[in-house]
Amino acid sequence: MVRPSLLLVVPAALLANSASADFYSHRYGGAAALNGTLSGFCTEGQGFVNQLNVEEQVASTSSCEEESSGWKLYGGWQWSPYFAVEADFRQATEGDLKFEVTNPQLPFLRVRDRVTTRMGNAFVVGHLPIGRNGFSLFGKLGGGFWLSQFTRYENGEVIFQVPMEDGSTEEIAIPVSGKFGDNASGFHWGYGAGVSYSHSNSWTLRAEWELFPDIGSEDFLGQYDTQTTSVGWSMHF
Template identity: 25%
Template sequence: MKKFQLKPLRALCLLSLAGLSTFSALTAHAQAEGHYYGGIGMGQARSKIDVDRINANLLSANPSMTTTSMTRDESDAAYKVFGGYQFSPYWGVEAGYFNLGQFGFKSTTNPTGSLDGRIKLDGVNLDLVGTLPINNQLSLLGRVGVHNARARDTFTGTGNVVILDPNPQKTQTNYKAGFGFAYQFSPSMALRGELERYRINDAVGNKGDINVASLSLVFPFGRTPEPAPKVVERVVYQQAPTPEPIIIVAPPAPAPTPVPAPVPVPAPKPERLRVSFNADVLFGFDNANMRLGGKEALNKFTQELKGVEYDHITVEGHTDRIGQAAYNEKLSLQRAEAVKNYLVNTSGLSAAKITTVGKGSSAPATAEGECKGIKTSAAVIACLQPDRRVDIDVTGSRPAAR
């Protein structure tokens, strides 16, 4: 027959107790965060009950019988409802109700017969739960505790199998342990995943373990709200404001009496003066030598120029048509240069403002057809006298009288 081994369960309990001792030491300086919580969990339970021993004990009343075959039903759905109080972030206490489902077996015997056995398990528990936070949401769990389980057995036999007590029941206190994790979704809900082992004594005096893997939803409540931060009133001493200076606005100074603008003196209008001198008076016949009478005529002309602000003076020399054109042009330029030199040397006129031009016989004063006859005759020479001349053209302005 199979013999149950207790060593793994003892090792699990010792590890859980060591973990809880560590958690308790950590909480010595931890700030309390007391709150209640409740929850519900569901999972899968698997039995490690020594059904071979149970079967042998039941058949002991029939020593001539032997078991020829056996089938086992060692798993079932389990659930639990629990509530607890979390003393600190590291440990708390929890109580609850659990239902581990039912398990069973069926064996056939020789002589012909059969034996069926079923066991139902439920009860209440009280655990010390330790928590080791990994971060703000994930924590590791460890628990040890005691439970009071009720075992209700049902046995039926057929053929030559005789059952002395078909419905034995037993309630007994034993220990339990487990470990797992918790994930905090929000301050009001968390998820647990756990592996737990329940030590069970059945109704016919046999011992075994029920291992449960479960997922639970946990709902914390009754948390103490964090106190609002104290507002420390701070007195700020402010320096008295400096009085603003008084600004005295002086009355505006009287506006100065406007001085009448001077009446603008009209700019002098430009004037043009053109004077024609008889070349026979200025020069001898067929030369550019200045005569005394010519000098007197020019002196009188310069007296008339006094007070005139001239811009430019043009001196033009002219001849009659007697003689060659090239010769006449050269002679007329020489006479214009002679007049210019006299004006500059005797009257102080600026040479830069005087231009000389020799036009020869190209601009006669007499009309075409006048002075007919032999060119060298005295009558023709006298008739052509207006062509022999020097014209002085002055451009300037005379200041207005004040």
């Protein structure tokens, strides 16, 4: 009766090896195109413009954008079908506010405020494989640093009172333009979820959603929740 026992053991071992062959520990690196939103940027911007409306001065918003495209580079190590660690660097969402100001000294002044944010992140990623066809649901939790650049462009005319030889004054409109910039940085946390498909343990395609609360500075028109959706592709190493 020894031979039948051996015949049962050998197929069982082959099945175990086949199951473990569906996954192997690997490193990966890739890139993603993303679309993001600075939730609340335009609301805060409109509030800022409203505060400029004082006696003999009128300010009005001409346009505001809090949604834009971006990109990210990412890489990580997945040591089991269920867990991975990952880091990324990204050009995140931009905010763009345009408004105009007029008063007795400013016949018109056009202003554009732009906020550009870059981020670096590190995550712990949990995977839930769906069957054995390469699909997986995943969730991620982590944090990192952000760096925001604030740029203001101004273009308009200023009225100057010029003294004349007879003692009177004359108003002269002089064109003015300028550019001002500043930076701010800080730390943040974030989380996300998505779905991925791995092909023959060689590459992975994935779609995901991420949220990073309170990104930005009160000096740069406030703090905002940054939401992104992205599609990425990575190679296994």
